[in-house]
Amino acid sequence: MKVKIEQHRIKGARFLPSPNCNARPEDEISLLVIHNISLPPGQFGGGHITELFTNRLDPNGHPFFAEIEELEVSAHLLIERDGCMTQFVPFDRRAWHAGRSCFQGREACNDFSIGIELEGTDDCPYTDAQYECLIAVTQTLMTTYPQLGPETITGHSDIAPGRKTDPGPAFDWARFLAALG
Numbered sequence: 001m002k003v004k005i006e007q008h009r010i011k012g013a014r015f016l017p018s019p020n021c022n023a024r025p026e027d028e029i030s031l032l033v034i035h036n037i038s039l040p041p042g043q044f045g046g047g048h049i050t051e052l053f054t055n056r057l058d059p060n061g062h063p064f065f066a067e068i069e070e071l072e073v074s075a076h077l078l079i080e081r082d083g084c085m086t087q088f089v090p091f092d093r094r095a096w097h098a099g100r101s102c103f104q105g106r107e108a109c110n111d112f113s114i115g116i117e118l119e120g121t122d123d124c125p126y127t128d129a130q131y132e133c134l135i136a137v138t139q140t141l142m143t144t145y146p147q148l149g150p151e152t153i154t155g156h157s158d159i160a161p162g163r164k165t166d167p168g169p170a171f172d173w174a175r176f177l178a179a180l181g
Helices: 048-053 063-067 128-144 173-180
Strands: 021-023 031-037 077-079 085-087 093-095 113-119 153-155
Touching: 031 128, 048 077, 077 128, 113 128, 128 173
Parallel strands: 031 113, 031 153, 077 113
Antiparallel strands: 021 093, 077 085
């Protein structure tokens, strides 16, 4: 699978702009954060992640949605179970994905990171299509943004320990990192 980036966007990915982003304080992209998300929790499909990231989630659509109604979150990219990609924020902008976070002593990881959400849960294996897509995207990101490398790829749980658990034990880090070469 080949992936190209043009004007800070994945060519061929569906683009749905999220209002939950802003300018980066510096022109730096030096961290890639892997997340997971499912809405409602543990359920896949239905378009609710897209609705959340674009502030269109109906709080009456599920009891859990009422709990997260006030959230203003986004990610740069969502990779669904079938490998389809949706980009919400251009890579040169700051997506609101990491929250309170710290990587190697640097706080506010949103300032210098790209956030990729995998549709999934901590304990449900990710699909081959998701790994294939994530690997291709990551290889392209590392070429496009040379400060990114295997040593600057992390999970949300690693930059927000005790607060976040994703991408969880179901994510096969060895498989992913080995495939990057």
